[in-house]
């Protein structure tokens with residue numbers, strides 16, 4: 001059977017070292033299969049998160065040859081053949097051990113966002129009516145599997161560590177899913193500008209590129225949110241911008 | 249004495265899937281303090297993987313639907329072994345529970361007039377499954393999670409409970425460890441709810457993740473609670489089979505609900521060849537009628553692909569055994585054929601089944617809008633579990649509650665698709681409500697440090713054992729054994745062998761060698777989970793031996809037929825004084841006349 005070589009980052013916060021493992025590979029194998037095989041056969045204490053093995057739970061995020069990806073959706077056959085495959089944990093978050101990082105910050109951030117607040121029911125039986133077209137737009141955001149790969153790649157978090165001032169692309173998607181929800185009547189623009197730090201995003205679109213759910217994070221979530229914020233807060237640039245585009 | 253990180257709550261919920269989250273939300277709404285523990289991160293439990301939908305008789309798509317029809321469908325699907333009261337409560341309360349999700353922000357697919365759209369699924373007479381494409385579970389768990397985080401529930405992620413604490417004959421808390429550092433945790437609670445999900449990791453070919461090791465079943469058993477119906481393990485008819493690395497990953501029944509058909513290697517639609525007597529009246533007798541049904545024609549009957557899962561799985565096994573399977577040992581599931589019937593069929597498929605489209609394209613190089621999928625049965629769900637009171641979800645030990653997949657009763661001998669997600673909501677809520685009530689009526693009790701030290705020693709002993717195997721090897725051997733000997737088609741000789749094998753595996757499991765230290769060490773975690781997996785495997789095997797008949801998901805080739813006495817009892821399991829697994833048959837409770845009347849009416 002053919003085999004492949006992996007260089008896996010091992011160790012905890014104290015320091016990472018690369019360990020080399022060679023393991024047999026079969027047709028169709030994904031990176032996670034290889035990691036679990038290495039774990040079962042060579043390194044039972046190799047720490048890794050996974051659940052669904054089908055790109056649905058967002059647990060198995062890691063950096064494969066330096067690219068933030070889901071290990072369960074990355075086929076070995078899509079990686080350069082014959083070369084060792086480099087596996088590292090997400091860099092933006094504090095390391096726990098091996099491929100596992102401390103992503104608890106994300107769970108704390110979510111709690112700060114104002115919760116869903118629906119308008120009063122439309123019908124006497126307490127239900128609402130919504131058109132599929134209106135739902136479609138928000139369903140795109142609700143596809144998010146909270147893999148946090150977009151957070152990992154965003155330079156505001158990864159390089160500038162602005163964890164206290166910036167909620168990151170995942171949570172702009174979340175805010176967008178609430179703000180554009182056909183039933184929601186809450187206003188989150190003030191926080192977006194201040195606590196959420198949307199201004200730090202300079203639309204590099206790195207987040208969109210890594211999203212395994214193909215959510216158009218920048219075009220469909222962040223930019224419309226920025227526009228909403230601008231609408232609310234007087235902004236001379238926006239007036240200029242608006243005139244250029246000849247809108248409104 | 250080592251010191252333990254100790255937490256005290258009124259209600260402790262173990263498990264953060266749909267059932268656990270719904271229970272936690274309800275308990276906290278009743279004004280008690282709630283702790284919630286789960287093995288993975290929040291939002292990653294199995295519920296997130298559910299695809300097809302939530303069954304609820306909202307009757308938005310077909311106004312002939314109502315709770316009675318849903319009740320009768322559930323009972324028929326379960327071969328009448330279900331707990332009638334649970335099936336009644338489930339059918340009555342599911343619609344309200346779904347609407348509540350909408351009020352909490354869930355966005356389901358819509359009908360033309362803006363209401364919630366419902367789809368067809370196996371064994372459901374009318375289109376009943378509330379869904380979002382094929383990612384319904386994600387919508388449900390995220391809605392519960394995003395509602396729950398504002399309720400003041402204390403969440404302990406990546407913590408595993410290894411023992412329930414008992415004092416004065418009732419459950420008073422739980423003991424476990426957190427994965428990150430391997431430190432032990434003690435939870436004291438006036439009531440404990442188990443919502444730990446299933447046991448699918450007992451089998452090699454499975455749609456279930458590493459978490460599904462039957463922990464709740466085993467915890468309850470060791471705490472003296474009764475288990476019931478453990479012989480009924482659902483093998484979903486359609487799992488992926490090729491390439492090998494994806495074997496077992498689920499292919500939603502929604503594919504068949506949208507018109508997908510099953511073919512053998514000769515291109516024959518074999519599901520028409522064998523239609524069970526109980527369903528003849530409700531099944532299409534030609535392909536045209538079946539197609540019309542999937543497209544919402546109210547006068548058409550369902551195609552045989554949408555018969556119950558136990559039956560479809562066995563038909564697939566038959567085709568493969570008799571040499572009509574594909575090269576990789578499966579059959580074909582084809583949705584691309586609807587091109588012949590629908591304009592823009594390719595877009596339609598991508599819209600209705602985006603997850604499946606993506607999954608096959610990415611993992612198997614198959615474009616399902618153009619090519620058939622290769623599928624075969626995969627271990628999916630356990631109908632059996634902790635025996636509970638139908639109304640309150642309390643187990644047979646006071647202070648202990650159970651809801652969701654780890655509880656028994658609703659599904660009888662076979663679960664209908666979509667009835668699990670609704671089960672989680674209906675009985676999760678009930679468990680939360682009654683556990684909160686129990687907590688208000690009872691005092692908290694602490695437990696001596698000696699006991700706790702014993703639990704920690706038991707958990708740590710694997711660092712000192714000197715066995716030849718690591719925990720993954722023993723787990724893999726157990727999975728192979730269960731797959732071969734206690735799988736879809738069972739017989740006495742195989743299962744007696746399984747009992748012997750289990751003894752050997754237990755010995756090996758007691759001595760597995762763990763390397764490394766306590767910090768985030770999957771080898772150690774698997775060693776601990778393995779003990780639970782062995783307990784539930786034993787329960788499944790002994791119950792399957794005891795039931796000398798074929799019923800629902802339990803098929804005995806040495807007792808293929810049914811007779812008058814078939815399906816008249818439940819098998820109940822308990823831990824004996826000496827620590828053995830004790831089995832007894834218990835006659836089915838009689839159904840109240842009104843419920844029996846509904847069943848007769850809908851026959």
Ligand SMILES: Cc1cc2nc3c(=O)[nH]c(=O)nc-3n(C[C@H](O)[C@H](O)[C@H](O)COP(=O)(O)OP(=O)(O)OC[C@H]3O[C@@H](n4cnc5c(N)ncnc54)[C@H](O)[C@@H]3O)c2cc1C
Pocket residue numbers: 262263264265266267268285286287288293294295296297298299300301302303384385407408409410424443444445446455456459463464498628629651652653654665666667668669670672
């Ligand atoms: C691929 C797939 C598709 C499915 N599709 C559908 C569908 O379309 N419709 C439907 O109705 N059903 C479906 N099902 C079934 C349904 O999803 C599950 O039965 C259901 O989600 C189980 O929910 P639960 O809340 O009982 O448990 P889970 O969601 O599995 O949650 C269990 C929780 O318990 C925790 N836990 C377990 N042991 C411990 C321990 N020792 N200590 C602490 N925490 C613990 C876990 O970490 C987890 O949080 C599907 C199942 C699968 C696998």
Ligand code: SF4
Pocket residue numbers: 153154155156168169200201202203204205206207208218222
């Ligand atoms: S587009 Fe904005 S949020 Fe996305 S990676 Fe770039 S800076 Fe970060």
Ligand code: SF4
Pocket residue numbers: 058143144145146147148149150151169170173210211212213214215217
């Ligand atoms: S938006 Fe995309 S990349 Fe970001 S967490 Fe969600 S699924 Fe992952």
Ligand code: FES
Pocket residue numbers: 049050051052053054055056057058059060061070071072073
């Ligand atoms: S394991 Fe679930 S996304 Fe990879």
